[in-house]
Amino acid sequence: MENAANGGSEIDSKSQRKASITRVIFDMDGLLLDTEKFYTEVQENILARYNKTFDWSLKAKMMGKKAIEAARVFVEETGIGDKLTAEDFLVQREDMLKHMFPTSELMPGASRLIRHLHANGVPICVATGSHRRHFELKTQRHGELFSLMHHIVLGDDPEVKQGKPSPDVFLAAARRFEGEPVDPHDILVFEDAPSGVLAAKNAGMSVVMVPDPRLDSSYHEIADQVLSSLLDFIPKDWGLPPFKD
Numbered sequence: 001m002e003n004a005a006n007g008g009s010e011i012d013s014k015s016q017r018k019a020s021i022t023r024v025i026f027d028m029d030g031l032l033l034d035t036e037k038f039y040t041e042v043q044e045n046i047l048a049r050y051n052k053t054f055d056w057s058l059k060a061k062m063m064g065k066k067a068i069e070a071a072r073v074f075v076e077e078t079g080i081g082d083k084l085t086a087e088d089f090l091v092q093r094e095d096m097l098k099h100m101f102p103t104s105e106l107m108p109g110a111s112r113l114i115r116h117l118h119a120n121g122v123p124i125c126v127a128t129g130s131h132r133r134h135f136e137l138k139t140q141r142h143g144e145l146f147s148l149m150h151h152i153v154l155g156d157d158p159e160v161k162q163g164k165p166s167p168d169v170f171l172a173a174a175r176r177f178e179g180e181p182v183d184p185h186d187i188l189v190f191e192d193a194p195s196g197v198l199a200a201k202n203a204g205m206s207v208v209m210v211p212d213p214r215l216d217s218s219y220h221e222i223a224d225q226v227l228s229s230l231l232d233f234i235p236k237d238w239g240l241p242p243f244k245d
C-alpha cells in the first residue's frame with residue numbers, strides 16, 4: 001500500500017510522532033550495498049544441486065544474520081541437513097561469494113545520505129552481520145565512503161555475542177559513539193532485513209526499513225517507517241538537517 005500524500009515514497013505510513021534523532025546507524029548488506037543478490041544467487045545454485053528451489057520466505061529468515069546462523073537456517077529449513085552441514089554449506093558458498101563481493105555496488109541514495117549526514121555533523125556508523133573478511137571484500141571499491149563512518153561494528157566483533165535479531169550489534173554500535181552514552185530512543189537505524197528491524201527494536205531504537213519489494217509486507221509491521229528507497233528518506237521527518245539539493 002502506497003501513501004499518495006508524499007508521492008508514494010513511503011510504503012506504509014505510521015501516525016505516531018517520529019523521534020528526534022541525534023545519531024544514525026546503517027545496516028550494510030542490502031541497505032548500503034547491493035550484496036543480497038549475491039547471497040540469493042549462490043543459495044539458489046546450491047539448492048538446485050539438491051533439486052530444490054530457493055524462495056523469499058527462506059530468504060527472509062536468513063538475511064541479516066551472522067553467516068553460521070543463516071547457514072543453520074538454510075540446511076534446516078530446506079531439509080538437506082543430512083546431506084550438507086551448515087559448515088560445509090559455508091565452504092561451498094564461499095567459493096562463489098569471494099569472486100562476487102569485490103564487484104559490490106552501492107544501493108540508490110546510499111552515497112547521498114551518508115555524505116549529507118556526515119557533512120552536517122550527524123554521527124553515523126555501520127552495524128552489520130558480515131564478518132571482517134567479507135566486509136573487506138564488499139567495501140573494496142567504497143573505502144572513501146565507508147571512511148565517513150565514525151565506527152563500524154562487524155558480526156565477528158567480540159561484543160556481538162549473538163547476531164540479529166539480538167540487539168547486540170546495535171547496542172555495541174551505540175556505545176562506540178563519542179561523548180555521553182546515547183539514549184537508544186535518539187538513534188535511528190536503517191535496515192533492509194526482518195531480523196535487523198527486530199534487532200533495532202530490541203535495542204529500543206527507531207527503524208526505517210528499506211525492504212526488497214519481494215519481501216512479504218507482513219515483515220513491514222514493526223518498522224517505524226518503510227521506504228522503497230533511501231532516495232525517499234526525508235531527514236526533517238526525524239529532526240535531522242534537511243537536504244539542500
Ligand SMILES: O=P(O)(O)OC[C@@H](O)CO
Nearest residue numbers: 028029063064128129130
Ligand atoms: O547485517 P547485514 O549488513 O545486512 O549483513 C548480513 C549479511 O551477512 C547477509 O545477510
Ligand SMILES: [Mg+2]
Nearest residue numbers: 027029030192
Ligand atoms: Mg541487511
